[in-house]
Amino acid sequence: MLHTTEFALLRRVAAEQAERRAPSLVAAVIRGQDLLWHGARGIVDGTQDGPAPTIDTQYRIGSITKTFVAVLVMRLRDEGRLDLNDVLDKHLGGTSFGHLTVAQLLSHTGGLTSESPGEWWERAPGDGWPALVESMSAEQGRHRAGERFHYSNVGYGVLGQLVAELRGTDWLTALREEILEPLGMTRTTPHPSAPHALGFAVHPFADVLLPEPTPDAGAMAPAGQLWSTVTDLARWVRFLAGDTGGVLSPDTVAEMRAPAAVEDGAAWTTGYGLGLQAFRNSGRQLCGHGGSMPGFLASVVVDPATTTGALALTNSTAGVGVAALTTDLITLVDDYEPALPAPWVPQPAADAALLAMTGEWFWGPWPYTLRLLPGGWLDLSPQSGTGRSSRFRPDGPDTWRGLDRYYAGETLRVHRGVDGAVSHLDLATFVFTRTPYDAAAPVPGGLDLGSWPTNH
Structure with a gap:
């Protein structure tokens, strides 16, 4: 890339890390098959002289985990194992919300409560599936099914169990065998593996850090358990743009990207498809997902029309604008170095x-x-x-x-x-x-x- 482009990208990352007081921040830009650029600032262990992040440093990616679970569900759909209009009871009985459809759970339109009952699940060790089902009464429905978009972490805990039921194994095994290994994503794991960043809360009125816990979320793990790296997530950005490596049909990924519901009504700047967030920004329709868990924030975004995408990872609980950062990085690259259209080539013959x-x-x-x-x-x-x-x-x-x-x-x-x-x-x-x-x-x-x- 041009030096001016690289400097503009690094300047944006450096300003975000300094102004938002992120312990560390790493970001990257992807286009087509290439990781075009990456840049990092800060220290991953919260000290003043510790290691800086690299493209192989793991961060917890939170709700980006949902995109992987959604792909597992869509693989089942494409195999004929389920239909998106199937009610949950057809495949996974014993819940108080068995009338919801698979599509409603994928698109957060089932009306389920946003969080699992009990303790704040993101900071507490999680229970298994039976305990989650027992805690979910009919009163946990917050809206009529199909009425509106209402983000539900619980819904993805349910989808993870649905995958386990239909595959006859746990969702993590299915994830590893069906997605991670075929795509060569060797550094995406349910628990941290060195080198990895430590998660922190930054004091709002002083430059000091509080370590955050990273427990196993149990039955809620499909909503936000995974850790990953710049290298692995760059491959996932390519996947979301349509380079699926045979894991899923590109047409199915396009179906997932299409918004099934919008979050902001007539403004329609943010929406949600089948496991993917949709954004409209400066005339472009982007897709991806954000992630947040105590100690970590993450974002992956791509413009499928140009295959220009970006990702950002930080080890801070709140306050770092990773979503805005990723869209800004895409804008900078497309403004400074727009992608050239693929050359037209004739077909050898026509029917x-x-x-x-x-x-x-x-x-x-x-x-x-x-x-x-x-x-x-x-x-x-x-x-x-x-x-x-x-x-x-x-x-x-x-x-x-x-x-x-x-x-x-x-x-x-x-x-x-x-x-x-x-x-x-x-x-x-x-x-x-x-x-x-x-x-x-x-x-x-x-x-x-x-x-x-x-x-x-």
Whole structure:
């Protein structure tokens, strides 16, 4: 990177560490396959002359743990082991909230209480699953299921147990075997392994530190137990951008990134998908997750459109703006050194039958363009304006499934005449024809034989 870019990034990290009195702070920027830059300030053990953080220093990452649990759940979905609309009771009985769906637990829309009953779970040794279930009465529902976004750490404790139930092993074993090992994330663990930072609370009115405990959270561990490093989290940022290494379909990760609920209403600057936080910042839609546990704060954020991402880790309980820091680092890099678009390359050949389908189609009187994409995918978009459009993936003979935007999940079907030629397209009952309101196509509503007024 340019020296000016690197200095601007280090200046931002240094200012955050000094002004917010972080014992230590380490950050990094990622783009595509590369860890472009990393920088660090401070001391990891709270002394005045101890070691500085490196990209291999472990920090507790708190609720970033939830993103890993969500991926485990989505793997089960993609394998057909569960459906996101399944109620919890179908797979994990004995709770007072078995009517909630898997999707509601993933997106924090089930209405469950934010924290487990009893002691502050983040600073106390955790109990097992039976104790958590026993503590959760029906009164722990704070909102009607599906009513609104309400962040629930408990919900992810439940999802961790759901993974264990369906895999026949504990969620940590599933995590290691299904995600960490395939991605080469060898320094992401449930407990600290040297070298690691010590967690501290910084006194609000004096420059002194109080060590924070880091107990095992028991049944609540899926909500925030993990420790990780810059190196490992850089790989996770790449994963969230779509470089999944075969662990999950990139389409499924894109599904996870889409906001299922927003946190700030009409403003829509922050939302939540299926295990991932969504952000809108300066015209970009970012995704990732923050994390906080006593003694630690963390943030991972990426712009999937450019694959530019950032992460930040600190060993302070509160007061360090890691979320703002990561978005600022992305902005600095994209402003100073914007990513170049991938070069266009031609395809070696095109399917003749698909190529014949491309071009102009009409929904009623409105012109659309059908384009052929690599892999036999299609793009159907209005020729002007911002009307309904989508990309479509092949889903069988003469059928495609919508991937995004208005027609996501809907089926596009090609209809043919007796001669085998394409007569019209049917998309969720909307009929697309080669000419406006083609009389030969089954357009409902009385077309008066489909004739437009003409002079004879």
